[in-house]
Amino acid sequence: MARYNTWQADVFRFAVQGRGAQNFLAAAQRQGIRLYHLRCTGAGYSGMASGGDRPRMQALAQTGGWTLETLERHGPGRTLERMLQRPGIPLGLLLFFWLLWWFSGFVWAMDLSALEPDQQLLLESQLAEQQIWVGSRLDQQKLAQAQELLSLQSETFGWLGLNFTGGCLFVESTPLETQSVREEAQNTALYAAAGGQVLSIGVESGFCVVETGQYVSEGQLLANALKLDREGALVGQAATGHITARVERSYTATQPLQQTTLQLTGKSSREETLCLLGQTRLLRQAEPWSHARRSVRWIPLALGRIALPGSLRQVTVWEEEEISRSYTPEEAQEMADRACRLQLMAEFPDANIEAREMIADRQQEAVTVTTRYTFVADIARQGMYTPVEPQKETS
């Protein structure tokens, strides 16, 4: 305690007694000690002085043979002494504020309530890829980097804002709005993707070279970008639009009767990783299956209703095994027919099927199906224009 002069900021009331006590006042005056509220008490004097001058006053009183007594003490010195006697209190305060600052750097909670449930799961996994989860340490640089990456990668959110304050990560977003802008055609022509009878013509620009009811073959020019005017000069305009035709087309697909596929066995295993205060610790390891499906779930840790800066990463692994599946010829035929239909839809998405004729070839190991479809669809496909020779002027 002697190392710290806790009287420095205090003022104290003193009483000086002894023979010729007024000489104490004169001596204090010479030493430059400021005294105030001095009163005569009969046997001596009482007054007030600054706590910082107390050692000099004590030395003066000792030298002059006077008795210096401290009557009252005002100021923070006494509290400071108590604090120094119990250093745990100031240290505890310092530790509290330091921990407050340190803990606020961790993600304690993630507020994704503004998003749809499926979007929450998606964003949670995307944030986890950026090493951001409940319990991870987060700074503004990491946050800005993650926000930039997520905004670039995401096909769900038009704008994504990550706000991190007081240990809580708020996510704000706006849905992605796609505005389809048709690319300006550059001297393109329309060609037939399949042969058939033209039913309707919806050419928006360019110069149509076919008529309704006309039969066209696959690859035939339907509308060109160039045309000669009456004077034989070239006129250019890119061909766009649609030409609907009735088409007959065949598709073939083969379905084996025996096929190896992956099937869930019903067995599951769980991998658990504790992510707490920026540290991760594997609690339980999953079974090392060669074929498995995985689903990840983040469970925030909480003590009652109080969130903790940590989460439990739970990966559920479902075992799959390769099995040889055998189909009956009827099943295989249906599957092959479905594959044919899928081929048609991939080629002509707007196809309206009018008639279907299926020929199945059942062999020992596979069933091959050839389906002939009669359908109505847009057969116009864009391609390079066909050059037209300008007529020479005869005059």
Added chain:
Amino acid sequence: MKKQRRPRPHKSKSGQPPTFRGLFRQPSGNFYRLPDLEVRGSCVLTDGCRRVLDFTDQKLCLDMGNSVITFYGDGLRIESLAGKRLVIEGRVARMEFSPKWEGGNGTV
């Protein structure tokens, strides 16, 4: 008509009339080191007090260098004593100026 008399010019203590030059003359060299006494209500402010010679409720005796000033009154107390500055509070009834040494003129 009664003749109006011209007012007489004022004369200094030395008997010499004050001159225009004298108005702007500097005071003597130790003028600002001389003890200073200021009375404000029930407070007396002094500057130049070398030491407190005697201090009771009814009497306060101060060494002011060449002279000694004694305050008589009731409930006298020193409100502040810092260096040569001293503030006295209380009901001052009388002040007495006396020379510090015998043969002095006692002027402050």
